[in-house]
Amino acid sequence: MRPLPALAVAGFRRWSAYRMATVAGALTNSVFGLLRAAITVAAVGAAGGVIAGYSAREVATYSWLTQALMTVMVLGIWDELAVRVRTGDIAVDLARPVDLQLSWLAADLGRAAFVLLPRGLPPLAVGALTTGLALAPSAWSYLLGALSVLLGVVISFAIRFAVNLSAFWLMDVRGALTLHMVVSGVLSGFIVPVAWFPPWLGTLASATPFPSMLQTPVDVLSGRVTGAAAAQVVALQALWAVATLGVGRLVLARATRRLVVQGG
Amino acid sequence: MSSSELLVQARSLQRDFVVRRRAGRLRRTRHVVSAVAGVDLDIHAGEAVGYIGANGAGKSTTIKMLTGILVPTAGTVRTCGLDPVRERRNLARQVGVVFGQRSGLWWDLPLVESFRVLAALHRLPSHTWAPRFDELVERLELTSFLATPVRQLSLGQRMRGEVAAALLHRPRLLVLDEPTVGLDVLSKERLRAFLREERAERATTLLLTTHDMGDIQRLCERVLVVDHGAIAYDGTLPGLVARVGAERVLVVDLAEPVAPLGGITHTQLVGVEGGGLRQRLSFSPDLTTAAQVLAAVSQRADVRDLAVEEPDVEEVVRRLYAASGR
Numbered sequence: 001m002r003p004l005p006a007l008a009v010a011g012f013r014r015w016s017a018y019r020m021a022t023v024a025g026a027l028t029n030s031v032f033g034l035l036r037a038a039i040t041v042a043a044v045g046a047a048g049g050v051i052a053g054y055s056a057r058e059v060a061t062y063s064w065l066t067q068a069l070m071t072v073m074v075l076g077i078w079d080e081l082a083v084r085v086r087t088g089d090i091a092v093d094l095a096r097p098v099d100l101q102l103s104w105l106a107a108d109l110g111r112a113a114f115v116l117l118p119r120g121l122p123p124l125a126v127g128a129l130t131t132g133l134a135l136a137p138s139a140w141s142y143l144l145g146a147l148s149v150l151l152g153v154v155i156s157f158a159i160r161f162a163v164n165l166s167a168f169w170l171m172d173v174r175g176a177l178t179l180h181m182v183v184s185g186v187l188s189g190f191i192v193p194v195a196w197f198p199p200w201l202g203t204l205a206s207a208t209p210f211p212s213m214l215q216t217p218v219d220v221l222s223g224r225v226t227g228a229a230a231a232q233v234v235a236l237q238a239l240w241a242v243a244t245l246g247v248g249r250l251v252l253a254r255a256t257r258r259l260v261v262q263g264g
Numbered sequence: 265m266s267s268s269e270l271l272v273q274a275r276s277l278q279r280d281f282v283v284r285r286r287a288g289r290l291r292r293t294r295h296v297v298s299a300v301a302g303v304d305l306d307i308h309a310g311e312a313v314g315y316i317g318a319n320g321a322g323k324s325t326t327i328k329m330l331t332g333i334l335v336p337t338a339g340t341v342r343t344c345g346l347d348p349v350r351e352r353r354n355l356a357r358q359v360g361v362v363f364g365q366r367s368g369l370w371w372d373l374p375l376v377e378s379f380r381v382l383a384a385l386h387r388l389p390s391h392t393w394a395p396r397f398d399e400l401v402e403r404l405e406l407t408s409f410l411a412t413p414v415r416q417l418s419l420g421q422r423m424r425g426e427v428a429a430a431l432l433h434r435p436r437l438l439v440l441d442e443p444t445v446g447l448d449v450l451s452k453e454r455l456r457a458f459l460r461e462e463r464a465e466r467a468t469t470l471l472l473t474t475h476d477m478g479d480i481q482r483l484c485e486r487v488l489v490v491d492h493g494a495i496a497y498d499g500t501l502p503g504l505v506a507r508v509g510a511e512r513v514l515v516v517d518l519a520e521p522v523a524p525l526g527g528i529t530h531t532q533l534v535g536v537e538g539g540g541l542r543q544r545l546s547f548s549p550d551l552t553t554a555a556q557v558l559a560a561v562s563q564r565a566d567v568r569d570l571a572v573e574e575p576d577v578e579e580v581v582r583r584l585y586a587a588s589g590r
Contacts, residue, residue: 006384014372017413092368094333097356098385257335 003098004106011110022115025071026122033067033123037131040192052195058222059193061134064127065218066190068120072112072149073156073214075190077181081164082173094256101248105157112153136223144230145221151237155213158244159184165248168255189215209240270342271437271469272307272330277339278493279325299325301493302339309436312463312470314484314501316577318585322493323473327441330471331361344436357386360430364442367422368429369414375425376410379432386433393432400428403458420451427455431462440472444479456482477577491585502549505575508583511546513573514557518543519566528560 001009015022040059044051054062070076081104084090093100127133136142163180167173185191187210194205194215205211216233219225225233279300287293300322307313315323328334329341332348332355341348344358362368369378383393401407404424409417417425423443430438444452460483462468472479480487480501487504489497497504513534516525521540526533528545530552535544547557554572561567 001380001384003385003387006381010370010373010377010381013377014370017372087366089366091328091333091363092361092366094352095331095356095359095361095368096385097353097387099353103385 007106008110011107012114015114030123030126036063060131067123071119082167085167108157148217148220152217154241162248212237212240269309274305274341277303280337310467312484313486314480315473317490321490359437360435361439362430364445437469513546515571517569522565
């Protein structure tokens with residue numbers, strides 16, 4: 001096998017080693033999905049049936065899809081790389097004949113591939129049984145949706161990678177990681193849809209890669225954007241993926257130049 | 265040795281670290297600490313070099329610069345003919361590294377999986393890595409725990425796995441950073457025996473740092489002592505012992521209490537315990553041998569058991585530092 005696919009497989013297997021954690025996580029995702037669907041549906045009801053183009057059924061679908069994808073896109077705190085930098089274990093990674101960023105990307109794609117179904121299907125199943133789901137009608141949307149989810153993971157990874165690298169400069173990265181979690185949680189459209197933002201926040205969000213990470217895959221899968229418009233937002237995702245990976249490479253180049261591998 | 269290829273060549277190698285200390289509520293002062301301060305080092309293919317020194321003397325920092333993980337502040341270094349930092353990935357194909365305090369294995373996966381991934385990372389086709397893997401598994405006795413997740417291995421098992429992982433791609437240079445730290449006597453000895461075999465068979469060049477004189481004695485022809493970032497000694501272990509005058513001690517247990525065994529040629533009686541049942545005689549290996557001392561003791565008493573105590577690394581290093589006036 002080639003290096004990067006082998007790392008992706010290892011990433012997949014690493015996550016599959018913890019089955020109980022996966023089951024518990026899927027349960028949590030589903031329960032929170034119920035809460036979020038109830039709240040957003042109530043908000044739409046109170047507003048007279050539609051908010052910014054979302055009907056009750058559509059906003060429920062948005063809640064379930066974001067719940068299904070939140071683990072895939074890692075909307076919580078991810079500090080694996082930062083920990084390796086802090087403890088100096090990054091030295092082991094650097095002593096390997098592979099590109100550091102691409103090898104971590106491969107492992108992260110393996111992780112995402114593993115969590116996609118066990119963490120994604122249960123919330124969608126609960127959603128289908130409770131509120132019902134308003135999904136895209138055409139197979140094309142699902143094909144494009146799959147690509148969109150993949151690009152979302154790449155963007156998510158690229159940003160997490162760069163933020164984690166701040167451990168080369170900061171003695172304590174918890175502040176940076178928490179800030180990233182809050183900002184990405186809001187601007188990606190996880191808390192409420194980007195279309196619900198006040199205009200100034202919408203403008204701000206559209207200048208960042210975050211909506212491309214979560215809102216775009218959700219829009220494509222739920223059929224809110226279709227046809228040429230869908231192809232366009234996915235193309236924008238691809239641009240953001242390249243841009244965020246590029247920024248990560250610059251940060252990595254600077255980090256390895258000043259590289260201080262901590263501790264013995 | 266000088267005719268063979270140079271695997272490591274360092275000239276005036278230096279690495280500074282900036283340490284910031286709090287000085288008052290907001291002010292920070294900057295201190296520059298040289299972890300490595302002007303190291304010249306040549307290692308030829310096939311050599312086995314032990315790198316010793318006190319904690320913080322600059323051993324690990326040097327190793328990281330030799331392997332391209334750390335950028336030197338000044339000086340030059342070439343490893344396997346490559347610029348380690350620029351050509352880090354190419355170099356990684358020719359070097360195997362074990363950091364004793366870290367793991368190069370996939371923590372959550374069964375041990376065998378790490379070898380599959382490493383074979384892929386090194387782009388080894390299965391017909392080259394599979395026989396090598398079988399050989400390493402057999403000689404390091406990994407069979408019984410190949411299916412065990414790495415996080416569940418004992419330290420001794422894991423370390424054997426780490427060494428096998430570092431050797432899978434048949435590196436020309438094996439770098440071991442404190443490979444035996446924390447291992448019990450049996451595990452240490454087993455690892456050393458394996459490394460001796462490996463070197464005898466493949467003439468792998470070895471560079472190891474250690475705090476254990478046993479590692480040096482059993483594995484290394486050449487010793488480097490580093491002190492405050494500079495090389496304080498470069499030569500053989502007997503030469504080092506001779507220079508610092510570290511002596512060996514013969515401990516004899518006697519069948520019955522005997523009067524103190526003073527006056528044996530080239531020895532000094534350094535301890536009498538149990539009313540004369542156990543006595544300790546120090547001697548310099550340059551002047552006499554353990555066998556000669558034992559023969560002399562046997563003429564005066566019935567020896568039941570004996571042990572030879574070696575000077576430990578810390579003691580040798582301490583004496584060397586003291587001799588050089590640090």
